[in-house]
Amino acid sequence: MHISEVRVNNFLSYKVEQKASELSPHVNVVVGRNGSGKSNFFHAIRFVLSGVEQASMEELRYSGPGFNFDNATVDIVFSDAAERFVNLGNEVTITREVVNTNSRYLVNGKQVTKRRIRSILDVAGLALGANNLYIVPQGEVNQLATATDLQRLDKLLAFSGATTFDNRKQEAQEMLERSSHHIRDVDSHLKLIMGNLESFKRDMDKLDEFLVVESKLTGAKYCCLKLQIRKSDLTAELGRKEIDELDSKVGEQVYKSITDLQTQIMEQKVAILKDEGEYDQQLLDCKALKAALDSKLAERALLELTLEEKRNMPDSQSQSRINSAGSDAEPDTLPATQADMDITKEQLDSDQETLSQLKQKLDVANSQIRALKLKQGRFDKLNDEESRIQQEKYVAELQSSLKSAETSSERADNMLVKLNEDLESKVNLLDSARSELVNVSKAYDSSMISERDAREESTALERERNLAYQNSRKAEISSASYIEIAEEQSAGLTFARSSMVSGVKEVLGAVDALNISSEQYFGTVANVLQVEPTVLNAVICIAGARLLYQIVDTSSVGESLVEAVKNSNTRADVTIMALDTLIASKPVPPTTESEVEWASPLSSFITVEPKFQKVVDLLFGKYMLCDTLEHAYDYARKYKVPTVTLEGEVCDPRGSMTGGSLAADSNTNSSSLSRIEQITKYVEFVKKSYSEKHESASFKDMGELATQKILKNSTLLRKLEYERINQSYRKKDCEDKVIEIEDTIQRLHTEIDEIKDQKSRFINDIEVTKSELEFLKNKDNFSGEFTQSDSQQLTQMEQDYQNLYNQFDVLKTRYDANAKKLSRQRKFMQGIRRSFVSMDIDEEDFERPTSAGQSLGNVSFMSSQVNQGSTLENLRDEINEMTEEYERLEKILENKESQLFQMRDELNQQTEECSYLENRARMTFNSKKKLSKKLLAIQAFKEEAERELKKLGTVPEQALSDVQNVDEMSKNEVNSLLSRYSKLQTELDIDLNSFDVVNRKAGEQYSSYERQFEELEQRKAALSREKAELTYAMEQLEAAKQERVDKLMAKLQDIFPEVYRKLSGNSDAGLILHRENETGKYVGIGVRMPNGFTTTQLSGGQKTISALALIFSMQACDPAPFYIFDEIDANLDSSSRLLIAKAIKEMSTTFKSQYICTTFGAELVEIADKCYGVSYHDHQSSVMEIDKQLAKDFVDNREFF
Template sequence: MMEAEHPKKRLMIREMVLENFKSYAGAQHVGPFHKCFSSVVGPNGSGKSNVIDAMLFVFGRRAKQLRFNKVAELIHNSTNHRDLERACVTVHFQEIIDLEGDAYDVIPGSEFTVARTANRNNTSDYYVNGKRLNVKEVTTLLKAKGIDLDNNRFLILQGEVEQISLMKPKAEEKGDTGLLEYLEDIIGTDRLIPQIEAEAKKLEDMNERRQAMVGKLKGVEKELSGLEGKKVEAEAYISKQAERLRCSILGNSINKHRDEAKLADNEAKHTKFAERLVHERSKRAEYDKELKKVEEEYGTAEKALEAASREAEAAAAAMKELEQRDVKIRMDLKHLKTKRQKAQQKHKNESDQLAALEADMARWKSEIPADQAAAESLGQQLEDSEAKLEALQDSIKGEVEGYHQQMSKVRAELAPWESQMAEVQSAIDVATSERDLLLKQQQEAKDRLAGAQEALAAAKRVAAEKEAEIQQISSDLEAQRQAAEQARQQLAASSQQEQQLEGQLRRLRTTCAGLKADSSSAASQSAVVKALQAARASGDIPGVYGRLGDLGAVDAKYDVAISTACAALDYIVVESTSDAQRCVELLRRNHLGVATCLILEKQKGLAASMNERVQTPEGVPRLFDLVSVSDPKLRLAFWYALRNTLVAADLDQASRIAYGCKDKRFSRVVTVAGQLIAAAADGKAAAKELAATEGQLAEIEGQLRQTRNERDAAEQALAAAGRALAQLELAAPKAAQVAKAKREEAADLQARLAELKAAVEVRSDHASRLSELSSQLAASNAQLAKLRASCAGLQKKVAGLQEKIDNAGGEPLRKQKERVASLQSKQQEASASATKKGVQLKAASKQLDKLKKDISKSAAEQEKLAGEIEAAMQLLNALTEEAGAVMARQEEMGEQQQQLAALLQEVKERKDKKQEEVSVIASVEVELEAAIEKCKGAEKDLAKSLRELAKAIAAEQTELKKYQPDSEAFVVPPEQLEGGDPQEAFFRVTVLEEELRVMAPDLGAIQAYRDKEADFAARQTEYATVTAERDEVRGRYDGLRKSRLDGFMAGFNAISLKLKEMYQMITLGGDAELELVDTLDPFSEGIVFSVRPPKKSWKHIANLSGGEKTLSSLSLVFALHHYKPTPLYVMDEIDAALDFKNVSIVGHYIKERTKNAQFVIISLRNNMFELADRLVGIYKTDNATKTVTINPHQFVVGGGAAAAGKARGAAAAAGDAEEQQDQQQQGLPQQQQAVPVS
């Protein structure tokens, strides 16, 4: 067992003192014992087992249980100790708290001694702490300290360890101990066995007594049953008579109560309706006044809104006109600004050209004198250079004289030609400059023409787009005007239809109110019939056929006719009166209301009239003949409901037959469309009329809602069309103005285009001049070419001579010639430049005059356009001021119109609401008048009914007194008056009358039955008392048995689990189980101890070897210690049958895992006692046992084996010492022997 986590106090034996007990002579101290594991060792026959006998003696064992016949035989008797008077064993107990290791604390005041003496006269006495007590007090004390004296689990004697394993599953005879009794004694449930047996005996006695009473009770019951038939028949007769009268009184009382309630309710309703009618009429008068006032307000607001609308329209028209004028002025202004911008650009371009041309002319004028001066300077330099050249030539004059003479001659010939070529070249240069200037002016005119053509195309394109837009706007305007007209027509139609529907709605509400007042009762009846029809579907009542309307079929053509003419279609068809009664009971039990049952057996008298052949007027069919049924017997039900009702094609034929036929059987006619002509009003037809009227009412209400929605939609469509028209009417003139402006711009551009084209085309003077210049240039170029060709030979000669001359003068002459040639070229360029600029100056002078004229013209046009723009701006400003005033007026009228429209809408809503309220009040007045008339008729009928019912109830009470003279007058309970059904009561009266008609009772049997019934009741009371007592005893008996079973099974399961654990631990892998032979009743067959040793199969414990039995028994002992610990265990050679290995396992288990109990083990096996914490050596000399105690842990050398050897040596040494003393007394030599310190 595991040592407790929190040490608690426990009992231990400190030592034992044996005085003259058995083999112990004198006072011998055995101990002190260790708190856990002490071993008693010694040779065989030395008196080891007497230690256990001494303990048993103190614990109250008898002499026979200690293997002696008398107590006196327990007194020591040996050669040296004879005739001793007494023997005494004292056991010293103390309570301790365990500490670490071998240490412990003794609880102060817990030490006590228990002693028992054995006297020579075979008596024994018990002492506790020296005080004499009886054996019961001693055992009580020891049990209170935890020593199990009842089961003696603390003690296992030599050979007893195997006896545990050999126990039977259950004791075979009373007084024996089986494994069941052994475990139950430990668990503690055996204490309930005496109580269970006592309660079982009581239960048996009570059952016998009850059974005797049953026989007597059955005899009296048999006699009572013999009288019951006549008594029941007589009582039934009287009961039925009384019940018949009570049911009749009940039905009449319920009807009377209902009529009184109806009368009171009608009177209250009448008064309430009258008061409400007065109130509604006064309220209607007030509402009429308010409605008239609201209608006047509506008229005033409508007129104000119309006036405001007219003013708003006038302001809008004025604003529209102003907007059109504004658009025209703005477009004209835009066009003028564009023209001014172009004129300004043109003026700027011409001014720039003029400035450039004047600058060029000024530059040319200033450059011509410079060029002429340069030419003169170059001429002077040329003369100097020619003079130097001549001087150089003169230096080589002799060499080149001939060449010069030839050169002079050739130059003289060439001079006319050169003069002519210079004149021709000058004419070419002047003509070329003039031609280029004229061509430049022509190109600029072409560029202006191209720009004007592009602007013209753009203006035409925009004008075309705006004209298309104007056409689309015109189309949209027409569409919106048509939409507005349609909206106005729809609004007028919807308003007219709304007034018509409101009138129809008021008339239908009045009609519906009257019909509702007539059909309230029929609706409730229909609901009850439907509820009963649902209950019938369960099939609980075989005699019910079902709802009449579901039992037959008719052609669809006549469906409306039969639904109108047959008011009994919701009746429930049953076979017999009893079936009808069961239907009524079903309705009453389930609180489903009331239904009308059509009993077929009651209608058999109608069979003759049903089968009678008839000739109908005008050959029209009977509704009855048109109904087909699945069961012929059901034809009676339909005959009851329809009789001779005829079906006509139309109302004329129906009226002709109903009112013109002399045969009154055919006075009831219905048309195919459901129009019924009958002597009395038909509730179902009224209901259908009410439903139709309500349907029409709902339809008219739906139409009214739809019409109002259509009216609202028309108003919204009209407003949307108005807004669209205003936008389109404003957009149209804008587009027209843009188109007009673009057309005017295009016309202007077209007009300018001709001018520009004319400017591009070469004028006659320009053309003739260009032609003249071209001819002149051609002629001059031809003349120049001809002159060059004519003098080419001379020029070649000059060049050849010049080359000879140049070569003759050498390098100085050549350079001088080059300088002369350069100066000649520069002089010619300066002269040509001056000539060219002069020609250009002359041509620019002509162009300058033209540009000045153009600039004057464009400046005049700018002044004109500026004046037009200023005038347009003044018009626009004036128009803006005028438009501001009109717009302010328009906004003012718009706000006023919105306010008036909101006011008109608010007044209209109040008017509509007030009209609706007046209409509702009118409907209520009609309903109240109809209800008052109905109340008056009902009050008259109810007063008459109450008088008749009171008279009938008084007569029935008098008759009831005859059948129940001792009872008081029958008073109907209030709850039955409130919730009862008179039809059910009267139906019961009918049933009872039929039953009473066939009865012939013996009225004297009632008293005889009552006498016998009193006797039976007395015996039955006695029987019930005995049964209650028996049940009480049985309850206690069953409770005790259950407590025993529950307690035993809880302990058994705990022990079984711990046994398995102990056996597995001790055997290193085996298994053991405690099994119930009968799992349903553990106490019937007992318990089997089964074991599976390691590496073996399962076996019963009786079939094990001695060692295996010992291990199994020890496992059970340790498991029981775990379940119910005891502080003390004394074991005598429990290891005798174990091998070395198992002795070691058991010894180590006791050593290591049993720290919460004290073990005193007598053993001869060294591998057991060597593990002990304390060794008590037993030895015997001179026929007297002695003891020596040592602590093995005080011996250092040799461990446990050395300690055991020393213990045995100590015992032997003690024996040798006594022998030496004997030898000394006898004169024998002594042996030397070492005695260890204890």
């Protein structure tokens, strides 16, 4: 075996990687200036193979100008054909790397401990340490020569491998002490376990009794739940049958009948309204026809009179009278609209004015005729004295009449003043009534709009309420499902008491009820931990049920949550960790580099947010994590802190051990991870459940709010309906009031006109009377005053007066007919409006009938104009036709009246039938609603029972057989069994509660402790065997060491004089071996020099030769595979250097050892197989292979290549 390559990177003066490759297996020489880095190259090899520890690793890294590397590396490649490195191959690379302030070893690229590298080198015959003699630094040779005998002995023993026996013996001694300590710990554990086994045995007996009662109780609960489910099914089936019966009684057909009846009622109302309108129109037409018929009859009478006068008068007079009587005749129509009524009103006003004019003309003509008649009839016979008295009497009468006429005229004036005042007040009252009608109409329209809006809002609220209740039910179902899933998750949390799991649920409920934010409540410990997978078992074993501890921000929040859980009266264990009150402890850190490799704080492997660090420190801060159980024991006893291994074994400072809290089937990292995931999922689903429950309550509140709004809106709707009806009545009253006032005003106008006529007549009478009196006063004798011309004038005036009177009579008849027609039409329109109000029909939407002529088949009822072309025969035929038409209309009216009566009777029947069906449907709906609520409650009860059934676990066979045929049981059988099992369940509950605290895990704990007892017994036996084996091994190591040392010393004492003679030129020297006694151990090695000199009295060269002779002698006794010398010939002269060079060459050939030497002498260069040069440029060293001649030139001239 030899070194084939050395690589140096960022080490001391070597900035970039430098390597000396393909080293010779014999002699290799390294040359270079002082300060070039030659000794640093030597130190790099010594850094790897001697295990040199630097005071500060930072000094080993390259730190030239502008550079400061974090690591430094030295690689040594061995060519190991002899396989001295066992099972590492023919080429082995040993690396030592400086990382920050520490260092590490790598073998073939894999990191190993320092103990492992020491073992590898020991097996290869290379002792790792500063005392080995195959690596000789500069100045070490003189120290070996001047050392004391004991120091020299220690170096030689270390080089020979004797210290290896001491190291192994020391290790065996330490293992022996640990075994003894472990045996003592095992004995204490065995005593403790024996006591626990007895306690668990008692708990198992108590648990057996408890389980018997619990099994019976589970069976009773199972039977009760199955019977309750069956009872729920039977009750639900009856409820569904009742609903089906109600549906069969009142199904879709009934609701369709109600809809059809409502449609028929509306159509019937519209038909009645239409027929009533037609009836009223036909009644008006009939009355108009009767008036027209009367007019025709009057016209016929006038025509007959005219014809009679025509036969008795000249044609010119007859024609003029006829013309004067009938020239202003107008056609008579029956208006059916407001426009027609306005036209009729205008015609009435025109006729009234014409009548007034005709009346004045008649009054004048009457006065004139009266005067002429008086002159003719009275005064033409008053010629004697005897008649004077009678004339005076007549004058007195005239004066009395004059006075009476003046009094009547004054009374008429007074009445006119009063009537005008009444008329003015009525006009003001009419304006007020019309204004009130406008306001009432606006209020009516507003109430209609408000009622429509209220109905639409009520419909929208109904939809909103139904949707809210549906969403509430969905959220309630989701909440129940999440609770069920959470319960399934909690079934796997067997490491904690069920009361602790319930405590998590209760606290989450309190958080939701108290509306605590996520900034105040952070969940369980498991929710905040992030653990590295390699240490999961250790964390879970230490934490155990404390994973369910719950974290809050402040202690006040924790107190409120604990108080809320207390008030809930549930069996729950709650542990709250308030961040503001936690006090954490820190473990004792490792003190040596070797401890750092296998011991670290457990909390360093757990990642949390900074605010939760106190939680981690409190739960895990005092524990140290160790790689093996042995290290855990050692560390716990040394530093008095608890420790835990990666497998979950826990050691306390007293040395006791426990296997942690993991179950037997969850001793893996995956099961540990699933435990944390189970807690996290449990918390998540419980949160979701409360969230859905809260949402359900929110939706339910929305539904209740919508219901309240619906009730409130219903009250408002009834008020609006009442207001609308009230407004409709007010509107109708206002309309009637306006019509009444209009009629009163019309009547007042008529009375005023009549009084004015009376007054005009009174005035005319007064004037006539005054003229008569004046005439009588001025005339003494009237005989002969009435002449022939007066007679002709009187005749003409009487004829004119008769014509005017006939014309006045015809016009007055038409005026009265039109006035009656206008009154009938006004009443008709009022009736139509009342019908509109009662049937809630807009007047604009109602199709009014057309004029009377159109409704009667366009029969013309216009009065025939009286003219000369009219014949009496035609008029009679027309009267006959009108009579027949009048009789036909009367029959139609009778039929229409009978039809209307029948339609109203049918409407009442339909309304009564619809009300009956609506009440029946409403009662059925309420019954179905109650039954549906009952079914929902039954279903909820059944679902709860099924959930409870799933939680029961294993059910006894007897209980299963008792309710095996539960689905075939009747309701009476179910009730009987349910009563019996409920009573049994109550009794078993009392028996179960009579037990004190029961350890349900007593069996598992007994088995676990029994296994631990057996394991400890086996461990104790193994430790005892190990102790005996270690004692024997120590004895064997001591014997082997002594044997090796004896052989080495004897051989060394024989070889040293010969080697010294070769190196010194035939000088005589020897070794002196010092022992405690003749057979005791060696206590020192002395050197006997020529002439009795001591080593301290020798020159520098002689000291070097003596030290090299000792080294080469050791090589001859126990050759090393290679030697590293740093300027060992520095103190020698040329002849001595030549002898040393020859000795090295000879020993390299003889013992096949490799030599790597640094030198300034040409002698070593001469015998070298390969030469390497070290140079220094730009603040960094470099090494390269050079030829021998270049090396000679350098050592001769000290000029670098």
